[in-house]
Amino acid sequence: MAAANNDSLVLETPSEVVDARPGSRLMWPVEFVASVLLVAVVGLLLIGVVSRYVLSLPIVWIDEAASISFLWLAMLGAAIAIDRNEHLRLTLFLGLMPERARAFVSTLALVIVAAVLMALIMPAVEYVEEEWYVTSAALNIPMSFRASALVVGLVLMFALAVGHAVRESTLPNLAGAVALVAAFGLLGWHFSPFFLSLGYLNILIFLVCVVALCLLAGVPIAFCFGMGTIAFILFSTHVPVIVLIGRIDEGMSSLILLSVPVFVLLGCVLDATGMGKAIVEFMASLLGHVKAGMSYVLLGSLFLVSGISGSKVSDMATVAPALFPEMKRRGHKPREMIALLATGAAMADTVPPSIVLIVLGSVAGVSIAGLFTSGFVIAMVLLVVLAVLARIKAARENMEGVRRAPLAVVGKALVVAAPALVLPFLIRGAVGGGVATATEVSTIAVLYAIVIGIVLYGGISLRKFYSMLVETAALSGAILLILGTASAMAWALTQTGFANQLAGYMTNLPGGWFSFMLVSIVVFLVLGCVLEGLPAIVLMAPIMFPIAARLGINDIHYSMVVVTAMNIGLMAPPIGIGFYIACKIGDVSPDEAMSAIWPYLGALVVGLLLIAAIPALSTAYL
Numbered sequence: 001m002a003a004a005n006n007d008s009l010v011l012e013t014p015s016e017v018v019d020a021r022p023g024s025r026l027m028w029p030v031e032f033v034a035s036v037l038l039v040a041v042v043g044l045l046l047i048g049v050v051s052r053y054v055l056s057l058p059i060v061w062i063d064e065a066a067s068i069s070f071l072w073l074a075m076l077g078a079a080i081a082i083d084r085n086e087h088l089r090l091t092l093f094l095g096l097m098p099e100r101a102r103a104f105v106s107t108l109a110l111v112i113v114a115a116v117l118m119a120l121i122m123p124a125v126e127y128v129e130e131e132w133y134v135t136s137a138a139l140n141i142p143m144s145f146r147a148s149a150l151v152v153g154l155v156l157m158f159a160l161a162v163g164h165a166v167r168e169s170t171l172p173n174l175a176g177a178v179a180l181v182a183a184f185g186l187l188g189w190h191f192s193p194f195f196l197s198l199g200y201l202n203i204l205i206f207l208v209c210v211v212a213l214c215l216l217a218g219v220p221i222a223f224c225f226g227m228g229t230i231a232f233i234l235f236s237t238h239v240p241v242i243v244l245i246g247r248i249d250e251g252m253s254s255l256i257l258l259s260v261p262v263f264v265l266l267g268c269v270l271d272a273t274g275m276g277k278a279i280v281e282f283m284a285s286l287l288g289h290v291k292a293g294m295s296y297v298l299l300g301s302l303f304l305v306s307g308i309s310g311s312k313v314s315d316m317a318t319v320a321p322a323l324f325p326e327m328k329r330r331g332h333k334p335r336e337m338i339a340l341l342a343t344g345a346a347m348a349d350t351v352p353p354s355i356v357l358i359v360l361g362s363v364a365g366v367s368i369a370g371l372f373t374s375g376f377v378i379a380m381v382l383l384v385v386l387a388v389l390a391r392i393k394a395a396r397e398n399m400e401g402v403r404r405a406p407l408a409v410v411g412k413a414l415v416v417a418a419p420a421l422v423l424p425f426l427i428r429g430a431v432g433g434g435v436a437t438a439t440e441v442s443t444i445a446v447l448y449a450i451v452i453g454i455v456l457y458g459g460i461s462l463r464k465f466y467s468m469l470v471e472t473a474a475l476s477g478a479i480l481l482i483l484g485t486a487s488a489m490a491w492a493l494t495q496t497g498f499a500n501q502l503a504g505y506m507t508n509l510p511g512g513w514f515s516f517m518l519v520s521i522v523v524f525l526v527l528g529c530v531l532e533g534l535p536a537i538v539l540m541a542p543i544m545f546p547i548a549a550r551l552g553i554n555d556i557h558y559s560m561v562v563v564t565a566m567n568i569g570l571m572a573p574p575i576g577i578g579f580y581i582a583c584k585i586g587d588v589s590p591d592e593a594m595s596a597i598w599p600y601l602g603a604l605v606v607g608l609l610l611i612a613a614i615p616a617l618s619t620a621y622l
Contacts, residue, residue, distance in 0.1 A: 075153025077477020251487025273453030292394035528569025
C-alpha cells in the first residue's frame, strides 16, 4: 500500500505508519471507542451464530444491536481516516502539477471536504430528530440512538478537516480556496432557476463534471460523490438535503455489509500471523522446480490467500516479498514480476471472500452464495489464461541449480500451511453451500484465524492487535462512507428518470444481450480505472442490473463480467490505481512496469470475453 504523502500517483490506503500529527494524539479516545465497537460487533455476531446454530435459540435483538454498533463504528472509523489522511483518493493528477499549484489544489480539496460535511450536518440533526419517533422492533428504543452516529461522525470529520486545512495550508491558499468554494455555492444558488430548466443536462453538469473535477483535484472519493450530489440536489431540484442523509444511512447500513469490517480484520490477522506466508511457502515447495514454476506459485498463492483476506492489497503485500527474490534469481525481470502480481491480484478479486462481491450482493440483491460459488470458477478461468502466458514468457527462465523439493520438505510445508489452507475452503464451502451467511462465516473465520494464529503461528501482541482494530475501523469507515455517498448519488441519478430512458436505449441495442455486455465491459473498465471497485459498483448496479435482467442475462453471469472488467480497469495504467499500488509493493518504477503489463492485461481481456460469451462458466455450478 502507498503512504499518504510519499507517492502522488497512488490511491491512499491505510497500512502505512500513521502520521504523527498533533490531532492524532487527541483522537485516541475515538480510536479506543471504535476498537471497542469493532470487538462488540464481532462478539455480537458470534453470540448470534452460537445461539442460532448450536443452541437453536435465536436471540432476536442481536441484529439490531450489531446494526447500531456498526453505524457508530463506520462513522467513527471515517473520522479516524480523516485524521490519518487515509480516505481513498486519486492523486495521479496532483503529482503532475507544479508545486505551487499542487499546494493550492490540496488546500482546495480539504475545503471541499469541509464544505460537504458542513452542508450535511444540519440535515443530519433533523434526521436524528425525525428518527426519535421511530422505535426499533426488538430493543424497543428510539432509532435516534443509532442515527446520532451520523451527526457525531460528521461533526468530528468537519472539525478534523478544518484543522488539517488550517494546519497544513498557507493563509493565501486557504483564503483563496474558501473564496472559490463560496463563489461556486453562490453562483449555483443564483442560477438555480436556470438549472431547474435544464433537465438531464444537470446530470452532466453536477453528477459528472463536478464529481470529475473534484476527483482530479484529489478530493477523497466519498466527498467527490457528496459534493456532486449535494450541488445537484440544492441547485437543480426542490428535494430537501435531509433525503440524502437517509440515502447515506441506507447505503451504509445493510446487514450484509457487517461482514466488511470483519473481513478487513481477517486480512490484518492474516498479515500479522504469517498464515499467508505459510501458504506461499507450501506452494513454492510444490511447484517451484518446474519451468515458470514461481509464476505459477505467485498466481496460485494469490488465488488461495485471497480466499482468506478478501483484500487484493493484502494479497499482494503477502505474496510479493516471499517470492520476488527467488524470481529475480531465476532471471525474471522486475517489470514482468510487477505485471504478473498486478494482474494476478485482479484475477483473485472474484475469489471469496471478495469484499467487492459482498457489496455487489448487497446493492444489486444478488445471492452472496451464488456469487461466491461462481467467483471461484471465474477466477480459475482467469488463472488459466495468466498461467498460459506466464509459461510462454518463461521460455528463457534460468533453471540452473533448481531442484525438486524432497517429499519430506513438501510434507513439512503442508503441515505448517494446513491450518491456513483450511480457512479459504471453510469460507467458500459454508457460504457457497448455504450453511451460513457471509457475515456469520466472517466472524467464525476471524475467531479461527486468531486462535490458530496464536497457537501455531507465533501469536499477536495486545499492542499489535489494538493497532489492527484501529486500522480496520479506519479502512472500514472509509469504505462505508464511499458506499453511503455513492448510494445517495445513485439515488439522485435514478430519481431523474434518466435511468429508465437509458434502459430503453440499451435494451434496443443492435446485437441484443451481447452488445449490452460489451458496452458494460467498456463502462466498468473505465470506471475501474478511475473510481476503484466499490464506488463503481454502488453507482452503476442500480442502473445496469435491471437492464441486464430485462435482456434475460443471469444476474450471477452479469456480476462476474462487470466485476472482472472493473478489476482489469483497476490495474490498467496510466490511471488504474491498483497498478501503482503493485509497483509500490514491488518497489518498481511505474514507468518501467507500464510497458510489461499490457500482454497480461490482454490475457485477462481474453478471459473476460470468454466469461461474457459463455454464461455456463458463471452459472453451471450454481
